[in-house]
Amino acid sequence: MPVSTAPPAAPTAYADFDALRRHDPEIAEVVLGELGRQSDSLQLIAAENFTSPAVLAALGSPLANKYAEGYPGARHHGGCELVDAAERMAVERATTLFGAEHANVQSHSGSSAVLAAYAALLKPGDTVLAMGLPYGGHLTHGSPANFSGRWFDFVGYGVEAESGLIDYDQVHTLARQHRPKAIVCGSISYPRHPDYAVFREIADDVGAYLIVDAAHPMGLIAGGAAPSPVPYADVVCATTHKVLRGPRGGMILCGSELAERIDRAVFPFTQGGAQMHTIAAKAVAFGEAAAPAFAAYAHQVVANARVLADELEAEGFAVLTGGTDTHLISADPAPLGVDGKAARGRLAAAGLVLDTCALPYGDSRGIRLGTAAITTQGMGEAEMPRVAALFTAAMREEGEGARKVRAEVRALAGRFPPYPG
Structure with a gap:
């Protein structure tokens, strides 16, 4: 199973969040707000991931x-x-x-x-x-x-x-x-x-x-x-x-x-x-x-992406190349009646954060997503059908239905916090 990241280590003399709160509460609020955003939505941007506490400690040294x-x-x-x-x-x-x-x-x-x-x-x-x-x-x-x-x-x-x-x-x-x-x-x-x-x-x-x-x-x-x-x-x-x-x-x-x-x-x-x-x-x-746990993580990333690609195709998305070998999935949401830009907006409103991408042989745009971050959080193949279903619901629901989808995304994210503690 993939190894999730752990909560940041206790503050030290050079990495003291309380000092940031005291000296610049406005920036502290931004930092805390971003931690909250990452924690109550699903980070599916293919270029993003969650670093370990050790990496964060070196960055703040x-x-x-x-x-x-x-x-x-x-x-x-x-x-x-x-x-x-x-x-x-x-x-x-x-x-x-x-x-x-x-x-x-x-x-x-x-x-x-x-x-x-x-x-x-x-x-x-x-x-x-x-x-x-x-x-x-x-x-x-x-x-x-x-x-x-x-x-x-x-x-x-x-x-x-x-x-x-x-x-x-x-x-x-x-x-x-x-x-x-x-x-x-x-x-x-x-x-x-x-x-x-x-x-x-x-x-x-x-x-x-x-x-x-x-x-x-x-x-x-x-x-x-x-x-x-x-x-x-x-x-x-x-x-x-x-x-x-x-x-x-x-x-x-x-x-x-x-x-x-x-x-x-x-x-x-x-x-x-x-x-x-x-x-x-x-x-x-x-x-x-270089550790064995990372090899297990990398293979889980790919396994998750393959299942998610299959499930998105079953939900009606046109998945480019018919699937994936990597963490990346590129798809055309046109069969669901929207282009990539509109799809990204609807998905973001539901807490499903991803990018748009160019589509070969056309002027419209598709969506691009990846499974690296959600795998770091501890999600496995069992969660991928639910993620795909949330995609479709976010594309179709409005009003109270859309609010329910957002609540379901928040609940799923809450089961797999990026920095538990």
């Missing part, structure tokens, strides 16, 4: 005070001996956990990790092949609103119209046609495992780097519930939150031959001083993810 530009043993500031130890532990734990030769744990986010990977391998104007945004590509995969779309020439690949699966023949054809400097494998809403070996073959055929943006599946990879891209990719970018259950931040994995280029692309090219409290919290999360 005196390491937040330390300026540490540079890398362990080569800082631009004095007094870094202890934070050096924390970063070395984070790097060692990450490389061991994922079987990588090198890890950079300083990236502030998944987007900044991708930026650093591009900075290390590409020059402005280079051609990059990545999943098109209408099919689930990320902003950093060529959006004109993002640095990626302004600095590089992106070509988008898509998915097969009937199956919704990646069209590998199209990927190969586009690669041969455009000869990209890099191919990006990764998505924010594709619920199936990519075939990393095929991407590697295509990259080798055209002499391209293979960058895997594994922000979503990285926690599943850590727990052995998803295949690893590390043996195939030149660079793997990821976040440390989502299924991995660490602090909000990014990381980069690569081989030793690219280590110096990646490190210099993070600092000093794209970032300044490292956030040492966050790096320590990443080290804690990597340690937790």
Whole structure:
């Protein structure tokens, strides 16, 4: 069974919530309000999770005070001996956990990790092949609103119209046609495992780097519930939150031959001083993810997602690709008479919090959800039919009926508090 997080540890001299109440009651009210919101609704945003009390303790530690530009043993500031130890532990734990030769744990986010990977391998104007945004590509995969779309020439690949699966023949054809400097494998809403070996073959055929943006599946990879891209990719970018259950931040994995280029692309090219409290919290999360309990958790996340996808389909939602291999579910609520934006609003009013996503081959939007957070709370496959039924009720009920649905969601959430105590 998955292991739920526990209540935060007792306040210490440096993490005293009573001090926040005294000195800034307005912000204290916001913090308590957010804890209440997370506790009486279901957090189904695929990119969110609940960190452990140990991760929270590291985030609220005196390491937040330390300026540490540079890398362990080569800082631009004095007094870094202890934070050096924390970063070395984070790097060692990450490389061991994922079987990588090198890890950079300083990236502030998944987007900044991708930026650093591009900075290390590409020059402005280079051609990059990545999943098109209408099919689930990320902003950093060529959006004109993002640095990626302004600095590089992106070509988008898509998915097969009937199956919704990646069209590998199209990927190969586009690669041969455009000869990209890099191919990006990764998505924010594709619920199936990519075939990393095929991407590697295509990259080798055209002499391209293979960058895997594994922000979503990285926690599943850590727990052995998803295949690893590390043996195939030149660079793997990821976040440390989502299924991995660490602090909000990014990381980069690569081989030793690219280590110096990646490190210099993070600092000093794209970032300044490292956030040492966050790096320590990443080290804690990597340690937790190496434990057998986390492997059980990761597999439970997938089991829950598969059941929930099946139940949503039975309730009338059109589930993309017919199901999921991961924590992610993408679905079209159109058969229930609403689009993704309207569905998100109705579900949010009922306390079912999720996102919208692009739908392939259409202008409307669908919904995207994940099972990482509710699995951390302790929910299992037995709860998934009820969650799916609440989705349908939230879409259909109004007035008093809608209030009853909200009360049922609150009751279900109350049985599985994120921080019991």
